[in-house]
Amino acid sequence: MGRRHKRLKTASELQRLMQWHYASLRLPRLGRPLAWVTSGAPVEILRAMGVAVAYPENYGAICGAQHQATALCQQAEAEGYSPDLCSYARTSLGAIFQPHAAPMGGLPKPDLLLACNNICSTVVKWYEAAADSLHVPLFVLDTPFIHRELTPQMSAYVLTQLDELVEFVERSCGRRLSAERLRRVARQANETVRLWGEIRAMCRARPSPLNAPDLFVNMAPIVVLRGTGGAVRFYRHLHSEVAERVRDGVGAVSEEKYRLLWDNIAIWPQLYRFYNYFVNYGACFVADTYTGAWSMEIPQGDIMKGLAETYASVYLNQSLEYRARRMIDLIKEYDVQGFVMHSNRSCKPYSLGQYAIRRMVTQETGIPGLVVESDMCDERAFALEPIRTRIQAFVETLESMGGSHTTQPVVEGTGVR
């Protein structure tokens, strides 16, 4: 594995940063309340009000990568939750029911919950269940689905709720919103977003300095630490390392032959193993739709209005046409020869419609797309041999379309092929 995945020098810094984040949630917070929030929640407001935040989705991804999620999913199923429910939700609920069996003993108990349905509607019911079990107040932020474009009425509707959110936090934990602090947090959030956007854009280089697992692992701070100085510092270091790779012509994949685009959430328990099947054929994922979902800058001017517009317009809250368009743009910008869509059993809004998007993208670009069925955390949904067959057939298709001259794995005799 070591040979096929080139570890970044900043990897240990990332590890320390994330460990510090999770440890800090357990330290005495001197009266600072703790909120659990969804990945698409306007966290800047909470930070500006001095609320510490934890992300159950990120926690779910960590459990998944550590092969701990399936057991927690089973705990939730034992309590009556359907195996068809999102595996982040089941992991999180399982950890609430059986914290002693969960990594890090589960997330520390929150004082309030914030769910924004811009990423899916499952979060509403999941957070209701959590609020019920933990006896803490819940705020649901409702963002209308964007079929065509964000209308002034829609942003006004979201903006009203942001004001209500501020009142909710004031009421439930007595914290006040400081305009000065909000400006600083928004500035830092935008700085993180800018750096992350530039890091992703550097993958336009040939060979690409990063592959999918690098993008997935390094996106953690943009989600859980956006708007903090720690995230800005980390991304500055990552930025210079990636720029160095580009300057020296160092690719994430030793002999980059195929440049691919990834759609949907990572398969966390198979992070390196799965992508190494592609690496064996010299295929590198140079772009993806997932880690770019957090690269939206808060517009200048009225910050609350900017937050309303930014969070209402996230990738998953928009039409299939928008998503197909984004993929087509990425394919052109990153000079991509094929795309792989993870049909993620957990994530219905992301996965439903993938066949329609696939058709639109292939029609417009002429490049082939592969759909792989699995799950982001639940290992019971990962079937190795059918996936291996699809990957091999897909690479053979790329080859026959004029990609390269061999379909034999570049790395031989590694056992895992």
Add this chain to the structure above:
Amino acid sequence: MAAQAYLGIDIGSLTVKVVALDEQAHILGRGLAEAGYGGQEAAEFLVNKVLQESSVLPGAVACTVVTGYGRVRFAAADREVSEISCHARGAMHLNQATRTVIDIGGQDSKAIRLDESGRVVDFAMNDKCAAGTGRFLEVMAGALGVSVGQLGALALTSSTPVTISSTCTVFAESEAVSHISRGATRQDVARGLLQAICSRVLGLTARVGMLPAVVLTGGVALNEGIVAELSRQSATVVWVPPDPQTVGALGAALYALQYGKTK
């Protein structure tokens, strides 16, 4: 120097297939055997048998390509190629007009679309589900107390098929059983089952787009009821090559011929 041979081996979940070609891509010999445990031993045994029957000395094999689910662990091959590419190659060799290949094997079904030059431009496979595969037919034949071979003929005699709504093999079986217990005839249940399998397979084919000529390969192509039902539901002529089970092995042998000559 003795004529050289090129071997294609398809190690599937239920059966193992071998095809040996000469340099002009003429078939020297072919064979089929049950895969047994893992398929590796069965494949080696079958290779020797086919070589003996076609009087090819083992040393005369210039190149071997293996495909199918057992391909990964088969050490005696020069190359492994996915069954998608092999079925496409084999079908194209047998019928130059092929644009769509539907392969229904033991544990999976696949739809492959080709362009005029025989390149694979798209493919789709069933996911983690045995409905629409040879296993489905085996289970259902068992439920009806007939052989897989009889199932198709039985279905062809039905004019009032029952509706099998379930897409799950296990649930479809209990559905079939409940139809029987309510007095439905074997013929009508058999036809209902074949209709269910065909609608599933055609749903898969629609993902890649179904263009004529349509070639049906794999063991299930031997089932006349399936062929008739697929043609009827799709309103397209579905062509079954002679010996449809060895099309993947033939494709593998054609790859062996290509690689062996460029080696």
